[in-house]
Amino acid sequence: MNVKRIRKDFPFLKRKIIYFDNAATTQKPRVVINAIKDFYENHYANIHRGLHRLSQEASRLYEEAHEKVAKFINAKFEEIIFTKNTTESINLVAYSLDLKKGDEVIVSQMEHHSNIVPWMMRGVKIKYIPVKDGVLEIEKIEDMITRKTKVISCTHVSNFLGTINNVKEIGKIAKEHNILFLIDGAQSAPHMKINVKKLNCDFFAFSSHKMCGPTGVGVLYGRKEILEKIKPFLGGGDMISDVSFKGFKVNKLPWKFEAGTPNIVGAHAFGIAIDYLKKIGMNNIFEHEKKLTNYALKKMEKIKNIEIYGPRKRAGIISFNLKGLNPHDIAMLLDARAKIAIRSGYHCVQPLHNKMGLKGSARVSFYIYNTKKEIDIFIKSLNEIANAL
Numbered sequence: 001m002n003v004k005r006i007r008k009d010f011p012f013l014k015r016k017i018i019y020f021d022n023a024a025t026t027q028k029p030r031v032v033i034n035a036i037k038d039f040y041e042n043h044y045a046n047i048h049r050g051l052h053r054l055s056q057e058a059s060r061l062y063e064e065a066h067e068k069v070a071k072f073i074n075a076k077f078e079e080i081i082f083t084k085n086t087t088e089s090i091n092l093v094a095y096s097l098d099l100k101k102g103d104e105v106i107v108s109q110m111e112h113h114s115n116i117v118p119w120m121m122r123g124v125k126i127k128y129i130p131v132k133d134g135v136l137e138i139e140k141i142e143d144m145i146t147r148k149t150k151v152i153s154c155t156h157v158s159n160f161l162g163t164i165n166n167v168k169e170i171g172k173i174a175k176e177h178n179i180l181f182l183i184d185g186a187q188s189a190p191h192m193k194i195n196v197k198k199l200n201c202d203f204f205a206f207s208s209h210k211m212c213g214p215t216g217v218g219v220l221y222g223r224k225e226i227l228e229k230i231k232p233f234l235g236g237g238d239m240i241s242d243v244s245f246k247g248f249k250v251n252k253l254p255w256k257f258e259a260g261t262p263n264i265v266g267a268h269a270f271g272i273a274i275d276y277l278k279k280i281g282m283n284n285i286f287e288h289e290k291k292l293t294n295y296a297l298k299k300m301e302k303i304k305n306i307e308i309y310g311p312r313k314r315a316g317i318i319s320f321n322l323k324g325l326n327p328h329d330i331a332m333l334l335d336a337r338a339k340i341a342i343r344s345g346y347h348c349v350q351p352l353h354n355k356m357g358l359k360g361s362a363r364v365s366f367y368i369y370n371t372k373k374e375i376d377i378f379i380k381s382l383n384e385i386a387n388a389l
C-alpha cells in the first residue's frame with residue numbers, strides 16, 4: 001500500500017493537519033469530490049420519475065451505486081437499501097419489525113447510542129451482553145435468551161474500545177435460536193473486507209461518510225426473505241407500486257424501503273468511494289491500520305499518567321485518558337500545539353463510560369492516509385502535555 005501516493009489524493013492534507021478523528025468521519029479523496037461536481041454539472045435529475053435522458057442517466061448512476069455496494073459486501077442488489085446513515089438503518093429495522101411490548105432485544109454494553117436508543121424508543125425490554133476487560137462475554141448470551149427474544153443487535157467493532165467482536169459466533173447463536181441478528185458495521189465496513197453471507201447476519205448497517213464517501217448516505221443490508229416479509233419504514237413516493245384513495249401496494253425491493261427523493265448524488269459519490277477503497281484493497285487497509293495501531297499503542301503505553309482502554313488486539317481506535325486532565329483539554333491542547341485532530345467526550349458510548357467510572361475519554365482513530373511520522377508527532381505532543389502535568 002503506497003501511503004505517499006494515497007496522501008496525494010486528499011486535498012485536505014494541504015492544510016498540514018494530522019487527522020486522527022477517522023472513527024467520527026473520514027476525509028474525502030479528490031475522485032469523490034469531483035464525482036459530486038460532475039453529477040450536478042452533467043447528469044442531475046430526479047430518479048425513477050422521468051422518461052427524459054437526464055432522469056434515465058441519474059437513475060442508472062444511482063442504481064449502479066446499489067450494485068457496487070452489494071458486490072462490496074457480497075449481497076444481492078435487492079438487499080441493499082440506502083438510508084441517511086447507520087443510525088437510520090438501525091431505526092429502519094427497529095420500526096419495521098413487528099415488535100410488541102414485552103418482546104426482548106439483546107444488545108451489548110459497548111453499543112453506540114444509535115444501537116440502544118431506537119430499541120428504547122420501541123418500548124422493548126433490552127438486555128446487555130456484558131463487557132469484561134474490553135471484550136464481550138459472548139458465552140453469557142445463551143442464558144440471556146428467552147422465548148421473547150426477537151433480535152440480537154451488536155456492533156462489529158467498538159468505536160470506543162476498538163474491540164473487534166466475534167460477530168460470526170454471535171450470529172451462529174442467534175441462528176440456532178431463530179432470532180434475527182443485526183450487525184452495526186459502522187466501524188468495520190470502512191476498514192476490513194466484509195462478506196455478509198459469512199457473518200451469519202440478517203441485517204448489516206454502515207455509513208458512507210466513515211469510508212471516504214459523502215455524508216447523508218447510509219446502507220442497510222437485509223436478507224431478501226426478511227425484507228420481503230417486514231413492513232416498510234417510511235411511506236411516500238417510490239416505495240409504492242400502486243396507490244388508490246383506499247390504500248397502496250408496496251414496490252419491489254429495495255425501493256420498498258426508499259421513500260421519497262434519496263441522496264442521489266451522494267449515493268453515486270459513495271459508489272466512487274467504494275471503487276477507490278477497492279483499488280487500494282480492504283485487506284491492505286486493515287493491515288496498514290493494524291501496523292499504525294500497534295506502533296501507536298507501544299509508544300502510548302510509555303507515556304506518564306496514561307490510561308488506555310480496550311484490548312491489545314484491536315482495530316485502529318485507541319481511547320485513553322491522562323490522569324488529572326479532562327479529555328477535552330487533551331484534544332484542545334493537541335489541536336493548538338500541533339494541529340492534531342482527535343475526538344474527546346463519550347463518543348456516543350456514554351453507558352459504558354459510566355460503567356467504567358469515566359466522564360469521557362480522548363480517542364485517536366486511523367485511516368488510509370495516516371502515517372507513523374504523524375504518530376511520532378502525536379506522541380511527542382502527548383508526552384509534553386503529560387510531563388507538564
Ligand SMILES: Cc1ncc(COP(=O)(O)O)c(C=O)c1O
Pocket residue numbers: 023024085086087088112114155157158159184186187207348
Ligand atoms: C459503532 C457505531 N455505530 C453507529 C454509528 C452512527 O453512525 P452515523 O452517525 O453515521 O449514523 C457510529 C458513529 O460513530 C459508530 O461508531
